[in-house]
Amino acid sequence: MSLRFSIDEAVQKLLPVAEKDKIQTVWDRHKDQQPQCGFGKMGICCRICWKGPCRVDPFGKGAQRGICGADAHTIVARNLIRGIAAGAASHSDHGRHIALTMREVGKGNASAYTIKDEEKLKRIAQRLGIDWEGKSIRELTKEVADASLEDYSRQDSKIPCRWAELTMTQERAAKLKQWDVMPHNIDAAVAEIMSRTHVGCDADPVNILLGGVKGAVADYTGMYLSTELSDALFGTPAPTVTEANLGVIKEDAINIAVHGHNPLLSEVVCDAAAMLNDLAKQAGAPGGFNIVGVCCTGNEVMVRHGVPLATNYLSQEMPILTGALEAMVVDVQCIMPSLGAIAQCFHTQLITTMSTTKIPGATHVQFDKENAVESARKILELAVDAYQRRDPKRVNIPQVKEKAIVGFSAEAVIGALSQLDAHDPLQPLLDNIVNGNIQGICLFAGCNSTNTLQDRSFVELAKGLAAHNVLLLATGCGAGALAKHGLMTQEATLAYAGDGLKAVLTAIGQANGLNGPLPLVLHMGSCVDNTRAVSVAVAIAQKLGVDLDRLPLVASAPEAMSEKAVAIGTWAVALGLPTHLGTVPQVLGSQVVTEVLTEKIKDITGGYFIVETDPEEAVKKLFAVIQEKRAGLNL
Numbered sequence: 001m002s003l004r005f006s007i008d009e010a011v012q013k014l015l016p017v018a019e020k021d022k023i024q025t026v027w028d029r030h031k032d033q034q035p036q037c038g039f040g041k042m043g044i045c046c047r048i049c050w051k052g053p054c055r056v057d058p059f060g061k062g063a064q065r066g067i068c069g070a071d072a073h074t075i076v077a078r079n080l081i082r083g084i085a086a087g088a089a090s091h092s093d094h095g096r097h098i099a100l101t102m103r104e105v106g107k108g109n110a111s112a113y114t115i116k117d118e119e120k121l122k123r124i125a126q127r128l129g130i131d132w133e134g135k136s137i138r139e140l141t142k143e144v145a146d147a148s149l150e151d152y153s154r155q156d157s158k159i160p161c162r163w164a165e166l167t168m169t170q171e172r173a174a175k176l177k178q179w180d181v182m183p184h185n186i187d188a189a190v191a192e193i194m195s196r197t198h199v200g201c202d203a204d205p206v207n208i209l210l211g212g213v214k215g216a217v218a219d220y221t222g223m224y225l226s227t228e229l230s231d232a233l234f235g236t237p238a239p240t241v242t243e244a245n246l247g248v249i250k251e252d253a254i255n256i257a258v259h260g261h262n263p264l265l266s267e268v269v270c271d272a273a274a275m276l277n278d279l280a281k282q283a284g285a286p287g288g289f290n291i292v293g294v295c296c297t298g299n300e301v302m303v304r305h306g307v308p309l310a311t312n313y314l315s316q317e318m319p320i321l322t323g324a325l326e327a328m329v330v331d332v333q334c335i336m337p338s339l340g341a342i343a344q345c346f347h348t349q350l351i352t353t354m355s356t357t358k359i360p361g362a363t364h365v366q367f368d369k370e371n372a373v374e375s376a377r378k379i380l381e382l383a384v385d386a387y388q389r390r391d392p393k394r395v396n397i398p399q400v401k402e403k404a405i406v407g408f409s410a411e412a413v414i415g416a417l418s419q420l421d422a423h424d425p426l427q428p429l430l431d432n433i434v435n436g437n438i439q440g441i442c443l444f445a446g447c448n449s450t451n452t453l454q455d456r457s458f459v460e461l462a463k464g465l466a467a468h469n470v471l472l473l474a475t476g477c478g479a480g481a482l483a484k485h486g487l488m489t490q491e492a493t494l495a496y497a498g499d500g501l502k503a504v505l506t507a508i509g510q511a512n513g514l515n516g517p518l519p520l521v522l523h524m525g526s527c528v529d530n531t532r533a534v535s536v537a538v539a540i541a542q543k544l545g546v547d548l549d550r551l552p553l554v555a556s557a558p559e560a561m562s563e564k565a566v567a568i569g570t571w572a573v574a575l576g577l578p579t580h581l582g583t584v585p586q587v588l589g590s591q592v593v594t595e596v597l598t599e600k601i602k603d604i605t606g607g608y609f610i611v612e613t614d615p616e617e618a619v620k621k622l623f624a625v626i627q628e629k630r631a632g633l634n635l
C-alpha cells in the first residue's frame with residue numbers, strides 16, 4: 001500500500017505504523033480530498049471579492065465570466081501571480097530577518113552571532129560597491145546590511161534592486177529593465193501584485209503575467225541576498241560528508257529535529273547542543289543530543305555543518321512516528337499544521353519559535369535575535385523533559401540511511417575546479433562542456449507533492465540525465481530526495497554517470513584528494529539557495545560572452561508544490577532557463593496564460609516552462625533542449 005505513495009523505504013516502513021495507530025498522514029488526507037476541485041486545479045475559481053466565488057466553465061457551456069466580468073484568462077493570471085507574491089514575500093522576509101540580524105551584529109547588539117566568513121563579507125561589499133579597505137568588520141557588516149535593506153525600502157523606481165542588477169549578466173539586467181520587470185524595491189513589487197490584482201484593476205492577462213515576472217525577480221533578489229548574507233554570518237558551505245534519511249535518528253540519544261527555513265535559530269541550537277551535551281547524558285541518553293534536519297532548515301545546517309538530514313517535505317510527519325523524536329523545532333514555511341496533532345500522539349514536543357508561525361498543539365518558545373541563546377537552551381530543556389516520557393515500546397526507527405557528500409556552494413565548486421587550474425578555475429569546466437564530456441547542466445529544485453510518487457521523479461530524472469552526461473546540481477527538498485536515495489555519493493557517480501561526466505567528476509575529485517569522483521549530484525543548499533547555481537551560470541556566461549539563455553542549462557522541479565516554487569520557477573524563466581515542472585500548474589483554464597508560460601515568453605526572456613509529468617519523457621525533453629542550446633553555440 002505504502003509503495004504507492006513514496007519510493008522512500010523509510011516512509012514505506014513507517015506508514016503501516018501510522019495505519020495501525022490510526023494516525024492520519026499527508027497521504028491519508030490527500031485521499032480524503034479526492035476528487036479535488038477541477039475549477040481550482042485549472043485556476044478558474046476566483047475568490048478575490050465577496051460577490052464571488054465565481055468560476056468559469058472550462059467546457060464553454062456555462063458562465064464564461066465572473067460577476068465583475070473577469071474572464072478565465074484574467075482569473076487564471078491573477079491567481080497565479082498572487083502565488084508569486086506569496087512566494088516572494090516568504091523568501092524576502094527570510095532575507096530581511098538575516099539582513100536585520102546582520103545589522104545588529106554590525107552595531108554590536110547581537111552577541112549570539114558573529115561574522116564567520118569575513119572574506120565572503122568583503123566579496124559581498126565589493127559586489128555592492130562598498131569600499132572595505134580600512135574598515136573594521138563590524139563597520140563593514142553594518143554597511144553591507146544597510147545596503148541590502150535598501151532593496152526593501154528604495155522609493156526611486158528608476159533605480160533597480162542592487163542585489164538583482166549586480167548578480168546577473170548585464171544583457172539580462174538590460175532585458176528585464178526593457179520589459180519593466182526589474183524591481184526597485186522587493187516589498188513594493190509584492191505590494192504591486194496584490195494591488196493590481198484587487199477587484200477592478202489589471203484585467204489584461206499578459207500585463208498581469210509581466211507583473212508576476214517582476215514579483216519573481218523580486219523573489220530572486222530576496223533569495224540572493226538571503227543566501228549571501230547567511231554565508232557571511234554562518235559560514236560558506238564547503239564539502240562535508242554526512243547522512244540522510246530516518247536512520248539518522250538514534251535510539252540512544254535525545255533527538256531534536258530542526259525544520260523550516262531560517263537558520264537564525266537552528267544555528268544556535270546546534271551550537272548549544274554541542275556545548276550542553278552533558279545535559280543529555282545526565283538525563284540518561286548516552287548518545288547525547290542528536291540534531292537532525294527536516295526540509296530546508298535541515299538543508300541549511302546540513303550543507304554548513306554536516307548535520308544529517310532526517311527527511312524532506314512530504315515525509316516530515318515520519319520523524320515523529322519513529323517514537324524516538326523528543327522535539328521538532330520549527331521556524332517558518334513548509335511546516336504541516338498536522339504536526340501538532342501527530343506530536344500529541346507521542347511524547348514529542350513540537351516547538352514553534354516565530355510569532356508568525358504558531359501551530360495548535362505546539363509549545364511556543366519565542367525566538368528573537370536578542371535572546372537566541374536562551375531560546376536554544378529552553379528548547380534543549382524541553383527535549384530533555386520529553387525524553388523522560390519516551391515509550392521504548394513505541395520506538396520504531398527504520399534503519400534506512402545513505403551517505404551524502406554535501407556543501408557545494410559556488411565557492412566550493414570554483415575551489416574544487418581551481419585544483420585543476422588555479423589561475424582560471426572555470427576553464428576546465430568550459431573545456432569539458434565544449435568537448436562534450438559535459439553536455440549541459442541541470443539544476444534540480446523544488447518540493448515534494450502528493451500529486452506524484454514521492455521522490456521518484458527526482459531520482460529517475462537524475463539517473464537519466466547523468467547517463468546523458470549532464471552535470472547535476474540540487475537544492476531544497478529535491479536535494480533532500482537525492483541525498484536520501486544515495487545519489488550524492490561517489491558510488492552513484494560510478495554507477496550512473498555517462499563516461500564523459502564520470503571522467504570529469506573523477507578528475508576533479510582526484511585533484512581534490514578525494515580518491516575518487518565528486519558525487520553524482522552536487523548539493524548546493526536549501527530552496528532559498530538556488531541563486532548559488534545562478535552565480536555559477538553567470539560566471540560561465542560571462543566567460544563565454546553570452547547571456548544565460550544561450551547556455552545548455554535547464555532547471556527542473558519535478559514535484560513543484562509551493563508558492564515559493566512558483567516564484568522560483570518564474571524567475572528561472574525570466575533569467576532565460578527552460579524550466580521543467582513535473583506537476584501540472586493550476587493554469588490550464590486559460591489558453592492564453594498556458595501559451596505565454598510555455599511558448600510566448602521565450603520570445604521575451606529565452607526561458608519557458610516545460611510541463612511533463614512522466615520522468616522518462618522529461619529526460620528526453622530536457623536533453624533535447626540541451627542539444628538545441630549546444631547547437632546554438634556551435635557545439
Ligand code: MSK
Pocket residue numbers: 261295296313333334445446447448475476477478526527528562564565
Ligand atoms: S522546503 S518550498 S517543500 S523545496 Fe524549502 Fe521543500 Fe519546497 Fe518547502
